[in-house]
Amino acid sequence: AQTVTQSQPEMSVQEAETVTLSCTYDTSENNYYLFWYKQPPSRQMILVIRQEAYKQQNATENRFSVNFQKAAKSFSLKISDSQLGDTAMYFCAFRDNFNKFYFGSGTKLNVKP
Amino acid sequence: ETGVTQSPTHLIKTRGQQVTLRCSSQSGHNTVSWYQQALGQGPQFIFQYYREEENGRGNFPPRFSGLQFPNYSSELNVNALELDDSALYLCACCPGTGGTYEQYFGPGTRLTVT
Numbered sequence: 001a002q003t004v005t006q007s008q009p010e011m012s013v014q015e016a017e018t019v020t021l022s023c024t025y026d027t028s029e030n031n032y033y034l035f036w037y038k039q040p041p042s043r044q045m046i047l048v049i050r051q052e053a054y055k056q057q058n059a060t061e062n063r064f065s066v067n068f069q070k071a072a073k074s075f076s077l078k079i080s081d082s083q084l085g086d087t088a089m090y091f092c093a094f095r096d097n098f099n100k101f102y103f104g105s106g107t108k109l110n111v112k113p
Numbered sequence: 114e115t116g117v118t119q120s121p122t123h124l125i126k127t128r129g130q131q132v133t134l135r136c137s138s139q140s141g142h143n144t145v146s147w148y149q150q151a152l153g154q155g156p157q158f159i160f161q162y163y164r165e166e167e168n169g170r171g172n173f174p175p176r177f178s179g180l181q182f183p184n185y186s187s188e189l190n191v192n193a194l195e196l197d198d199s200a201l202y203l204c205a206c207c208p209g210t211g212g213t214y215e216q217y218f219g220p221g222t223r224l225t226v227t
Contacts, residue, residue, distance in 0.1 A: 006155075033215075042220075043220060044218065044220045045203065047216075091156070098169055099146075099161065100171075101146070101158060102158070103157070105154055
């Protein structure tokens with residue numbers, strides 16, 4: 001069975017600074033997809049970034065980038081130039097070959113002015 | 114906006130009652146998944162429907178059931194409600210076009226069981 005672990009329940013960062021959120025996962029599959037989702041207090045889950053396991057290049061979306069280490073089964077999210085609107089719960093998610101998603105327990109990110 | 118809508122927004126039920134939650138997507142995609150998100154936790158997969166048939170189920174008892182309709186809207190039904198069923202229920206659809214494979218979530222229904 002697939003598991004996703006986020007070991008940082010809560011993190012804080014100053015506005016304009018950079019922060020990295022950690023995620024590890026366990027799977028026996030070789031081809032899969034990884035995602036980071038953001039859930040603001042309004043609770044709508046929003047896709048931040050995606051990574052295909054067969055791609056060696058780390059995904060980047062504007063201020064958001066990932067460090068994908070397939071052998072280590074690690075998938076961290078880096079947020080550069082943090083903004084107040086980045087304050088939210090962040091969930092790491094794994095998609096298996098049956099389109100089933102597994103989520104970590106989340107990291108609450110507070111961006112301070 | 115993800116184009117996925119859910120109703121109702123909030124719901125309060127009594128233990129032992131039954132509840133039906135609804136989901137629809139603008140694109141009318143043929144795959145929909147339901148998740149339960151307890152307070153302070155990540156979403157847990159309940160089940161998935163593909164072309165009106167259940168196509169995968171998580172570790173939830175049979176009193177959690179679903180339907181998907183020809184227009185690809187969906188329902189989640191929970192019978193014999195228990196206090197632990199209190200949670201945010203999320204619907205997700207639309208494995209992405211172009212092979213991107215992400216899911217898009219609705220805003221959720223907050224269910225409180227008293």
